[in-house]
Amino acid sequence: SAVISQKPSRDICQRGTSLTIQCQVDSQVTMMFWYRQQPGQSLTLIATANQGSEATYESGFVIDKFPISRPNLTFSTLTVSNMSPEDSSIYLCSGGQQTVTEAFFGQGTRLTVV
Amino acid sequence: QKEVEQNSGPLSVPEGAIASLNCTYSDRVSQSFFWYRQYSGKSPELIMSIYSNGDKEDGRFTAQLNKASQYVSLLIRDSQPSDSATYLCAVMDTGRRALTFGSGTRLQVQP
Numbered sequence: 001s002a003v004i005s006q007k008p009s010r011d012i013c014q015r016g017t018s019l020t021i022q023c024q025v026d027s028q029v030t031m032m033f034w035y036r037q038q039p040g041q042s043l044t045l046i047a048t049a050n051q052g053s054e055a056t057y058e059s060g061f062v063i064d065k066f067p068i069s070r071p072n073l074t075f076s077t078l079t080v081s082n083m084s085p086e087d088s089s090i091y092l093c094s095g096g097q098q099t100v101t102e103a104f105f106g107q108g109t110r111l112t113v114v
Numbered sequence: 115q116k117e118v119e120q121n122s123g124p125l126s127v128p129e130g131a132i133a134s135l136n137c138t139y140s141d142r143v144s145q146s147f148f149w150y151r152q153y154s155g156k157s158p159e160l161i162m163s164i165y166s167n168g169d170k171e172d173g174r175f176t177a178q179l180n181k182a183s184q185y186v187s188l189l190i191r192d193s194q195p196s197d198s199a200t201y202l203c204a205v206m207d208t209g210r211r212a213l214t215f216g217s218g219t220r221l222q223v224q225p
Contacts, residue, residue, distance in 0.1 A: 033211075042218050043158070056210075096211060102160055108156075108157040110155075
């Protein structure tokens with residue numbers, strides 16, 4: 001399985017600011033995804049990070065709020081823009097191969113907005 | 115809207131007992147099903163995957179799939195206090211390879 005590293009592991013941010021989360025995979029993966037886990041909730045898919053093109057966002061998530069980059073097959077970033085306390089969540093990066101169905105997660109980024 | 119339903123629990127079992135976790139899903143064409151374990155403050159850890167009807171065993175864990183009933187379950191034999199965690203059922207969208215998660219069942223194994 002791929003090893004997925006996220007940075008930062010946690011952060012406390014002021015409302016109105018932006019935070020960029022990095023996701024690095026130790027091998028090339030076809031698919032990369034970003035999920036959000038709000039306090040006490042399950043995981044919700046934010047978007048699929050597409051290499052070299054715009055991410056595909058799920059209903060309720062927009063590019064202006066959560067811009068995503070994926071310059072190559074091992075790296076992606078998620079930015080949480082103009083943050084409010086409602087954005088306080090754990091953000092998780094996931095990766096997998098097209099030919100293998102199992103998906104693995106990074107350790108997550110715990111974001112608190114004050 | 116694809117949905118994955120789980121009982122939130124907590125499910126409390128004594129040490130050494132069998133814990134039975136259940137999950138139903140709404141998308142009849144789903145093909146891939148997963149169980150993740152999540153300890154408090156940690157990210158989800160994949161423990162089982164199942165793709166065909168029937169049972170799949172891995173150590174103390176058995177996943178069961180019934181596509182006709184749109185039902186997936188996870189059995190944990192000889193439950194240990196270290197099994198205490200939230201168990202997330204996930205269904206994969208075959209086209210996009212993204213996962214839809216249930217709300218999770220919190221398992222408590224009593225020593």
